[in-house]
Amino acid sequence: MGPLEGIRIVEFAGIGPGPFCAMVLSDLGAEILKIDRSKNVLAEHPAKPPVDFLNRGRRSVALDLKHPEGVATALRLVEQADGLIEGFRPGVMERLGLGPDICLERNERLVYGRMTGWGQDGPLAQAAGHDINYIALAGALESIGRKGEAPIPPLNLVGDFGGGGMLLALGIVCALVERGRSGKGQVVDAAMVDGAALLMTIFHGMRAFGWWKDERGTNLLDTGAHFYDVYETRDGKYVSIGSIEPQFYAELLRRTGLEGETLPSQMDRSQWPALKERMKELFRTKTRDEWCEIMEGSDVCFAPVLGMGEAPNHPHIQARNTFVEVAGSVQPAPAPRFSRTPGEVARPPSFAGQHTDEVLTEWGFGSEEIGKLREAKAIA
Secondary structure (H helix, E strand, O other): OOOOOOOEEEEEOOOOHHHHHHHHHHHOOOEEEEEEEHHHOOOOOOOOOOOOHHHOOOEEEEEOOOOHHHHHHHHHHHHOOOEEEEOOOOOHHHHHOOOHHHHHHHOOOOEEEEEEOOOOOOOOOOOOOOHHHHHHHOOOHHHOOOOOOOOOOOOOHHHHHHHHHHHHHHHHHHHHHHHHHHOOOEEEEEEHHHHHHHHOHHHHHHHHHOOOOOOOOOOOOOOOOOOEEEEEOOOOOEEEEEOOOHHHHHHHHHHHOOOOOOOOOOOOHHHHHHHHHHHHHHHOOOOHHHHHHHHOOOOOOEEEOOOOOOHHHOHHHHHOOOEEEEOOEEEEOOOOOOOOOOOOOOOOOOOOOOOHHHHHHHOOOOHHHHHHHHHOOOEO
């Protein structure tokens, strides 16, 4: 029922941003066929599905891509696909005989999505790396952290997922839209270093205007301001405050009991450290739940800092069904929402090769062909 229903995409199994991209597209209705390595096939599938949630929503075919017949099988699948997702180092797909030139020659309408850290070209294109390295080079990591402390890696959110998989998903959908006009596919080169840089656009603008200092932890949105930070409560938990606008800041002062005091101007940066110490002392006087009673739902711009185990149980999160349960496991629901064509989690994650015969049959392979491919160990 999702908006991408009817779109077929072949995904070459990887880690991190590639599977995240495929998960997003699958949640929104695309049929994603994941090609796993035949060596990862289990002798017997356990009763409970895997819990690698990034791989939810799609079926798995196991191929040996070092076997000529395995490559030929992959190309037959690509011929019938609208899109392709791969996340290998530059040149790997070409060496396998599955590069964009060959695939687009077989299927000129194919959208060929490539996910890398450094990009398909440039001096570092062949170097190994991870999220932390890509966001470091893009200028994102250096800005995240408190004054006088080392930069803090923001999980894998900025490189792998926000600047990587999410932008690849957008790129693939954009190329599919353009294909509707031209009738032709193209290559989408999504690099995490590019995406992480793009996510920093507003901060480059603020820096150019003179509103953003290079010193970490001294700015409006990087814990420099006393009205935009997290504070520990009496019970050792935390709350978040984001009272940037004057009317929201006035509400913060009112609800914390500071309204009647003579305080420096909100935007007097020289007074931010002292005001932050005052806020720290104040928030330690009550528990997190007590502050929720005082501030939640108000215009303070407030929320309790919840753990992953707590978030699904919050009344607002429950009311919006932000989390779903799939095969007994609680996980984030598809997003964004659509009024006519809602997304859904089509199935739990699959074991490698779990649907090889089923899918190959659906995609036009005869039973005799499948038997020969298995005998040749091109499939598993």
